Amino acid sequence: MASMVTLEIVTPDRKVLSEDVEYVGAPGALGEFGILPNHVPFLSALGIGNLHYKLGGKTYYVFVAGGFAEVSHNKCTVLAEVAEMAHEIDVDRAQKAQQRAEQRAQQAKEKLEHARHQAALKRSVARISCNRAGKDAGTC
Incomplete structure (x- = not known):
């Protein structure tokens, strides 16, 4: 049983993040959704807001606007129109x-x-x- 989810965040310009994480929370078009290891496959449109992920007891934030998130085989791929790490x-x-x-x-x-x-x-x-x-x- 996997204990991590691979999170990849990509925009048309660059790869923003590729990291194994414990949890992903994202702003879906119909509300926020959360991803834990072994989550069922699904596809969601993204809204405007803050994606967050947990790693090593810390929470990290990424601004996203538009795009899609796909979850399959312990991997969450975010194809965003805009994505910026909080510190950027x-x-x-x-x-x-x-x-x-x-x-x-x-x-x-x-x-x-x-x-x-x-x-x-x-x-x-x-x-x-x-x-x-x-x-x-x-x-x-």
């Missing part, structure tokens, strides 16, 4: 993006434009949250 996040840039998105969302008159700005706001808030969670856990 530029908090000043994310806070400025949050301010711009909030201003634009208030000014948006068209529904599509408003939805676009709301998505930008959600991404920037999740990045800041991921970075803070990583610092609080001592993993940045």
Whole structure:
């Protein structure tokens, strides 16, 4: 019986992570899901938020936005549109993006434009949250 899950996080630009871990928690499109060793195979769309994994008693955080997660044979493969390790996040840039998105969302008159700005706001808030969670856990 396996006691670890191989976690691979890949974006169109790079391999973000490849690590054997004890647990993976990820923001699915319909809510957060968790992966332990010997999990049943499944496929899920990803939402915007913080993926976290446990290794050696510590919790590590990765911001993800969009994409898919596949679980099969003690391997969790995350194909994300965007993924950043918590320590890689530029908090000043994310806070400025949050301010711009909030201003634009208030000014948006068209529904599509408003939805676009709301998505930008959600991404920037999740990045800041991921970075803070990583610092609080001592993993940045």
